[in-house]
Amino acid sequence: MLRRLSKEQPENFKFTKVNLNWAKAQLKKYPKGRQASAVIPLLWRAQEQEGWVSKPAIEFVANFLDMPEVRVLEVATFYFMFHLAPVGSKAHFQVCGTTPCMLRGSEDLINICKSRVNERQKSLSSDGFMSWEEVECLGGCANAPVVQIGSDYFEDLDKDSFEKLINDIEKNNTPIPGSRKGRFSSEPADMTKKYSRKKLSFENASIERFRG
Amino acid sequence: MTTKKVKINETVHDFDENLTIIQACELLGIQIPRFCYHEKLSIAGNCRMCLVEVVGGPPKPTASCAMQLKDLRPGSDGEPPQVLTNSEMVKSARKGVMEFLLINHPLDCPICDQGGECDLQDQAMSFGFGKSRYTEDKRTVEDFDLGPLVETHMTRCISCTRCVRFTTEVAGIDQMGQTGRGEDSEIVTYLSQTLDSELQGNIIDLCPVGALTSKPYAFSARPWELQKTETIDVMDGTGCNIRVDSKGNRVMRIIPRENHSVNEEWISDKSRFVWDGIRVQRLDTPFKKTDGSFESISWEDAISLASEKMQSGKTTFVAGDLMNVEALYAASRLCEYLEGSKILGDFGASCTLSSRSYYVGNGKIEDIDNVKNIILLGSNPRKEASVINARIRKAWLSGANVYRLGLEENLTYDVEELGCSFSDFQTFLDKVSSKKSFWADTLFLVGYGFLDTKSSGAAINAVRSIVEKYKSKFLVIHPNASAVGSLDLGFEAVSSDKQKFLSEADVVYNLGCESVVPDQKCFVIYQGSHGDKGAASADLIFPSACYLEEDGIFVNTEGRSQYAKKAIQPPGKAKENWRIIRALSEKLGFLPRWFDLNGLRSSLFEEIPIISKPGEIIEVPWEKAQKEKRLVSKTILSSYLNEFYLSNSICRSSKIMGKLARYRNSTRIKEAS
Numbered sequence: 041m042l043r044r045l046s047k048e049q050p051e052n053f054k055f056t057k058v059n060l061n062w063a064k065a066q067l068k069k070y071p072k073g074r075q076a077s078a079v080i081p082l083l084w085r086a087q088e089q090e091g092w093v094s095k096p097a098i099e100f101v102a103n104f105l106d107m108p109e110v111r112v113l114e115v116a117t118f119y120f121m122f123h124l125a126p127v128g129s130k131a132h133f134q135v136c137g138t139t140p141c142m143l144r145g146s147e148d149l150i151n152i153c154k155s156r157v158n159e160r161q162k163s164l165s166s167d168g169f170m171s172w173e174e175v176e177c178l179g180g181c182a183n184a185p186v187v188q189i190g191s192d193y194f195e196d197l198d199k200d201s202f203e204k205l206i207n208d209i210e211k212n213n214t215p216i217p218g219s220r221k222g223r224f225s226s227e228p229a230d231m232t233k234k235y236s237r238k239k240l241s242f243e244n245a246s247i248e249r250f251r252g
Numbered sequence: 253m254t255t256k257k258v259k260i261n262e263t264v265h266d267f268d269e270n271l272t273i274i275q276a277c278e279l280l281g282i283q284i285p286r287f288c289y290h291e292k293l294s295i296a297g298n299c300r301m302c303l304v305e306v307v308g309g310p311p312k313p314t315a316s317c318a319m320q321l322k323d324l325r326p327g328s329d330g331e332p333p334q335v336l337t338n339s340e341m342v343k344s345a346r347k348g349v350m351e352f353l354l355i356n357h358p359l360d361c362p363i364c365d366q367g368g369e370c371d372l373q374d375q376a377m378s379f380g381f382g383k384s385r386y387t388e389d390k391r392t393v394e395d396f397d398l399g400p401l402v403e404t405h406m407t408r409c410i411s412c413t414r415c416v417r418f419t420t421e422v423a424g425i426d427q428m429g430q431t432g433r434g435e436d437s438e439i440v441t442y443l444s445q446t447l448d449s450e451l452q453g454n455i456i457d458l459c460p461v462g463a464l465t466s467k468p469y470a471f472s473a474r475p476w477e478l479q480k481t482e483t484i485d486v487m488d489g490t491g492c493n494i495r496v497d498s499k500g501n502r503v504m505r506i507i508p509r510e511n512h513s514v515n516e517e518w519i520s521d522k523s524r525f526v527w528d529g530i531r532v533q534r535l536d537t538p539f540k541k542t543d544g545s546f547e548s549i550s551w552e553d554a555i556s557l558a559s560e561k562m563q564s565g566k567t568t569f570v571a572g573d574l575m576n577v578e579a580l581y582a583a584s585r586l587c588e589y590l591e592g593s594k595i596l597g598d599f600g601a602s603c604t605l606s607s608r609s610y611y612v613g614n615g616k617i618e619d620i621d622n623v624k625n626i627i628l629l630g631s632n633p634r635k636e637a638s639v640i641n642a643r644i645r646k647a648w649l650s651g652a653n654v655y656r657l658g659l660e661e662n663l664t665y666d667v668e669e670l671g672c673s674f675s676d677f678q679t680f681l682d683k684v685s686s687k688k689s690f691w692a693d694t695l696f697l698v699g700y701g702f703l704d705t706k707s708s709g710a711a712i713n714a715v716r717s718i719v720e721k722y723k724s725k726f727l728v729i730h731p732n733a734s735a736v737g738s739l740d741l742g743f744e745a746v747s748s749d750k751q752k753f754l755s756e757a758d759v760v761y762n763l764g765c766e767s768v769v770p771d772q773k774c775f776v777i778y779q780g781s782h783g784d785k786g787a788a789s790a791d792l793i794f795p796s797a798c799y800l801e802e803d804g805i806f807v808n809t810e811g812r813s814q815y816a817k818k819a820i821q822p823p824g825k826a827k828e829n830w831r832i833i834r835a836l837s838e839k840l841g842f843l844p845r846w847f848d849l850n851g852l853r854s855s856l857f858e859e860i861p862i863i864s865k866p867g868e869i870i871e872v873p874w875e876k877a878q879k880e881k882r883l884v885s886k887t888i889l890s891s892y893l894n895e896f897y898l899s900n901s902i903c904r905s906s907k908i909m910g911k912l913a914r915y916r917n918s919t920r921i922k923e924a925s
Contacts, residue, residue, distance in 0.1 A: 042436045095443075108426030110442035117431040 043117040045095050046125040053096035059085055063104065076107045079115050083122060091132070092123035120175070125162055128170035131209045133157070134188040137174040140181035148199050149185055150174060156206055170209065182226035183219055192217035196229075256321050257332040264332055273316035273324075273335055274302050282337050285346065285375045287353075287460045288412035289317035292516060293421060299353070299412050301375065303345040307334040313345040343379075350380035353410050356391040356435075357461070364408065366462030368475040372410065393438050399446035400911050401453055401521060402464050409439055409463040415455040421649070422518065422642050423449040424664025439463075448919065449664075450638045450896060453524040457507060457517075468525055468908050469505045473497070481819035482509055484806050485523040486574050486799045487903065489730035490617070490637045491808025492519045496527075496800055496819040503527040503800060503820060513618050514808065520638035521912065522896065522903055527800075529906030533783045535795035536824025546793070551825060551835075558792055559839040561775045565758025567592035571743045572764030572780060573732035573900055576804025576816065577863060578849065579796075579829030580734065581856045583763060584741045586833060589842040593753060596738050597765025599700055599730075599892075600747030603709035608862065608872040610712065611739050612811040614719065615695055615727035616869060620647050623725065624693035627670075628656040629677070629715070630889040631699020634663045635896045636731035637809065644697075655680070658701055658889045674711050674883035681714065681883075691722035698728045700892040704747050707885045716877035730809040731893055732900075733799075737807040740860055762786055763829070764796075766901050779832060781822075784901040796829045797822035798902060803849060804829075805863060811870075813863040 055063055063085065066078045079101060086097040093116050102109040116122045123132070135141075135149050153172040157165045161173040180186035183195030187202065194205060194217055201220040208215045223229060256269035260280060267276045272295070277284050287299035295318050303313035308327050316335075324333035336342060354376060361367045393406040411430065416439065419428045425448055427441045441447065456466050478497035485492040485506070493509035506527050508519040538554035539546040549557075569587045571580055571594065587594045605611040620626065620643045633641040641663060648654055648665040656667040657677050670680045684690050696715050702708065719726050730736055739745060746753060750768070754760060760770040764780035769789065778790030781798035799806075801822040807813045822828070830852055837844055846852040857864035862872055897913040898904050 043432050108420075108429075108442070110426060110429035110440075113440075113442060114429045114431050118433045 041120070043120075043124055045098075045113075046092075048126070049095045050090075051096070053086065053090070053094055053100045055086070055100070056089060059089055067105075075105050076111070079105060079107070079112055080119070083112070083116055087122060091127045091129070092125060123162075126164060126171075127162075128157075128164060128168065130169040130212075131171075131189045133170070133172040134175045134178070135172060136176075136178040136180070136184070136186045136188070138177040138181075141178075141185040144184035145198060146185040149187060149197060149202050152199065152202055152206070156203075170206070180226075183223065195219045196221040196223060254322075256324075258321050258324060259332045259334040261335070261337060267321050269320070269322035271321050273304055273306075273314070273319050273321065276321060277304075277316065277335075277337060284316055284337060285379055286317060287371060287375075287410060288414060290414055290417075290458065293414060293417040293458075296413050296417065299410065300349045301346065301353075301379075303342060303349065305336040305339045305341045307336060309333070313341060346379040347381050350376055351384070351386075354380070354384060355386050356407075357410065358390060358407050360408070364405070364462040365403075365465040365470060366408075366459075370462060371460035391435060396440060396444050397446060398441065398464075399452070400908065400915060401467055401525060402447070402456060403467040403470055405463055405465065406438060407463075408461050410461055411437055411439070412460055413439070414458040414460070415439060415464055418455055418458050419447065419449065419452070422454075422645070423447075423451040424642075424645050425449045446915075446919075448916075450520050450522065450634065451518055451642060453521045454508070454518050466505060466525075468528060473499050473504045478504060479819070481800075481817050483800065483819060484814045484816040485519060486733035486806060486816070487520065487523045487526060487900070488637050488639075489732055489735055489809035490515060490639050491733065491806055491812060491814050492523055492639055493814070494519060494523060498820050501820045503530050513616070514812065514814075515639045516643070518639050518642055522638075522899070522909065525908045525912075526903050526906050528908055529782075529902045529904070530798060530800060530820075531823075532907070533901075533905040534823050534826070535781060535783050535787060535793055536826055537795060538825065539787075539793040539795075541791045551827075554792060554794060555836055555839050558777050558794075558836055561759050561777075561792075562590060562761070562836075562840060565775075566756065567759040567761055568753055568757035569594040569743075569761045570597040570754075570763060570765045570768055571595070571734060571738040572762070572766070572786070573598045573734055574781075574799055574902065575734045575738070575763045575829060576799070576802070576806055577734075577737040577741070577813070578804050578852055578856065579763065579833060580738050580741050580743070581860075582830045582833040582837070582844065582852065583761070584743070585844060586837045586840070586842060589837070590840070592761075593757070594741075594743045595750060595753050596735065596743045596745045597762070597768045598732050599704070599735055599745055600750055601700075601703040601708060601745040602706060602747045603703060603712050605703075605739060605745050607875050608740070608811055609716070609875045611728055611730075611745070612736060612809070612872075613696075613698070613726040613728050614874065615725035616810050617643065617727070619695050619725050619727070620644055623647070623695040624652055625690060625695070626652055626654045627694060627696050628654065628658065628663075628667070629696055629698045629711075630658045630701025630703070630705070630891075631697055631729045632658070632661055632663070632701075632891055632893065633697065633699075633729060634661070635893045636699060637729050638896075640697075640729065640809075658699070659891050661891075672888045674705070674707060674885040674887070674889075677711065677714075678883040681718075688722055691718055691724045694718075694722075694724040696724070696726035698726060700729075700731065701889040703728070703745075704892075705885070705889050706887045707883065710881045711883055711885075713878050714880055714883060717880050720874070720877050727810060733806050733808075736809060736811055737805070737813075737863070740807060740863060762790065764901070779829065780901065781826065782901040782905050784904055786901070794832050795822075795824065795826035796832055797826055801826075802828040802830075805853075805866075807863055811862070811872075812868065813866060815866050 067075050070077045082101045087093050098112045102112045157170045157172045164171050178186045187194045196219045254269050255266045284302050286302040288296045297315045297318035302316045304316045306314050395404045416428045427445050481496045485494045492515040493511040495509050497505050510517040537548045540549045569583050645665045654667045657670045755771045760776045762778045766784050766786040770776050776790045777792045778787045779794040800819045803818050804816045862870045897909045903909040
């Protein structure tokens with residue numbers, strides 16, 4: 041996939057106050073003169089803030105870390121996790137298209153994306169709220185097919201539940217991440233009743249905490 | 253240095269254990285094919301062409317450029333590790349790598365400028381497969397604009413990243429990089445910027461394929477039809493070793509030769525691309541000025557007119573910046589005969605430069621690699637000696653500190669500013685005067701700015717007494733190729749009274765100098781190759797050969813005399829410089845002992861033995877420094893060269909240099925606004 045900077049670029053980029061303080065703290069992790077090591081965390085933070093990595097963001101990070109812009113561009117174009125073009129302001133669907141998800145119906149999800157979001161991936165929907173892309177394995181194969189939005193996984197999707205997910209997002213109803221078939225985790229699908237959420241809460245305390 | 257026994261193929265040798273396998277093989281004369289590895293650049297290890305087999309090592313071939321000997325494990329019975337460079341495994345590995353490299357490489361050798369001197373072509377012939385098994389479409393890559401010097405054909409790129417490493421490491425510019433990944437990785441400049449470096453031409457030589465080729469040379473010749481002449485560059489005082497490729501009587505291109513003591517294997521863009529100026533604005537017949545316009549006359553008339561004028565009055569000889577030692581020597585013998593005076597045209601010093609221990613110093617260019625502290629005094633090596641600047645940058649990268657006295661300018665490395673005047677220098681001297689270890693590991697690089705300012709005498713004396721006391725080194729950076737040669741021959745580097753010298757003279761014999769403005773009343777004879785300011789102000793013009801058109805000796809900034817060879821014939825009636833002066837001497841009644849260049853040289857070497865050994869520096873006795881005086885002058889040191897690309901008459905005639913100068917100025921203006 042040829043990755044280039046988007047033609048449309050914002051005027052400038054600035055970290056929010058919180059992110060700026062966070063970024064300054066990151067620098068202290070590295071020895072003096074080695075601050076360039078923080079380039080990936082900073083780019084990621086910039087993407088979390090804006091949704092994508094813009095040219096001003098690349099230049100800001102380069103300036104912040106005192107490294108040549110082209111070195112930051114190299115990193116930003118190397119990793120597919122960095123979006124180089126604007127993504128939907130409400131959601132950017134990352135539909136897993138790798139074999140397990142494909143066998144479990146991810147092609148249907150992609151067709152829905154094509155009809156409801158945009159014919160082409162990585163392009164905004166007409167209202168600018170949504171965009172989608174097909175990604176390689178998200179590592180949620182046991183709960184295939186999987187769609188990732190931001191840092192949330194939506195699992196066990198089918199046509200209907202994915203349509204509903206898109207509807208929810210359009211109506212600004214925040215969807216709850218996780219399985220769409222009532223599974224708690226990646227336990228066998230027919231054992232959902234046996235291991236209800238309550239019963240498992242003790243064993244999975246760490247996961248609960250992780251979910252916040 | 254710890255040595256290690258390593259068996260390479262069938263023989264065991266002792267090596268420095270820090271060597272890589274490819275370096276060790278090179279010492280034994282074993283050729284290992286490579287694309288990305290270059291001994292002057294960092295190791296990338298991404299082309300995989302240099303694979304060798306390490307017996308008992310991992311059961312796969314090893315990249316010999318990235319594997320150090322100390323990492324090789326001994327055999328099972330403690331015998332030395334064995335490396336095979338020609339086994340079946342290695343051969344098939346090379347074949348495989350070659351096949352992969354050629355998958356996406358276009359088969360456009362017939363229209364590629366690299367054809368005939370292409371590493372990929374050669375290695376495909378020696379180590380590759382005879383045919384391709386690949387039937388799918390090839391990849392194409394967009395080209396980008398690198399400026400007026402380097403042409404890009406990025407589809408041919410094999411991603412060795414030599415160009416990226418060169419520009420970042422040696423040239424010190426951070427514009428090139430490799431973006432994307434896998435099949436889509438491409439070499440780019442950030443936002444398609446053009447390169448802002450005076451060493452960018454070297455990436456043409458470094459590129460192992462035809463992805464980066466020379467724009468001015470494009471489609472003009474094939475390497476096998478070129479006549480190759482190994483000679484010396486005169487665009488600056490470094491004396492870079494170059495090879496001139498000519499076809500018929502035309503110079504087609506200039507490329508560097510390797511000389512570790514002088515230019516390593518780089519040359520500046522000025523040296524490389526000046527060749528189009530050789531044919532332009534040439535003086536091809538003697539001219540005489542009558543009523544403000546020039547008319548051509550015959551050599552006989554020109555010589556007799558000159559001798560008539562020179563017999564009648566006092567003659568001052570002015571040495572230009574591109575003149576070889578032979579011509580200067582012939583001129584200075586004639587000057588002695590005529591009891592005239594001889595001065596340097598393009599440089600004046602406000603202090604006496606009586607011997608090489610003043611105007612050359614005790615340092616060498618190679619010393620830059622070995623010292624801890626480099627102090628630049630009134631010199632801008634980026635403009636005055638770009639290749640030396642790359643060397644200083646190399647030293648800085650490996651930990652040397654650079655200090656500068658003079659005007660601020662980007663030199664591609666960090667410098668500690670000492671100020672701009674001699675009094676600032678005195679403050680610095682007071683601060684570190686007692687640190688013996690500091691001075692012992694220091695090299696002073698003295699520029700013309702330092703020598704041509706009020707009270708330079710005391711300043712150079714201060715430097716010399718430190719050099720004497722602490723055994724530090726100092727080296728004068730001369731931006732002009734003929735400067736050291738002229739000074740060796742006793743041409744005077746007068747500064748303030750240059751005008752006085754010229755006004756006293758009745759005849760000024762100008763040997764290719766463009767910067768002097770003689771009095772209206774005196775008769776000016778200009779001997780040079782190009783019609784420029786010097787020729788325009790002359791009354792009589794002797795057309796002569798330029799540096800590629802005659803054999804000659806040039807003494808570089810460190811006092812190394814090097815032989816330039818004739819590559820092409822001078823145009824029209826232009827003659828070799830020494831021949832013109834000899835004919836004139838004869839006419840004036842002075843019969844030199846020599847009749848040919850060899851005779852001239854043996855007479856020259858007898859008189860000036862320090863330049864008699866080609867390619868070597870002969871040490872001269874050190875003249876004791878005088879007692880130190882405090883430096884109080886607050887005059888700001890000047891900078892000698894302002895326009896890098898237009899510094900002498902040949903590059904002022906070159907279209908490419910003019911383009912570059914315009915280009916550079918326009919980007920500077922853009923940056924400023």
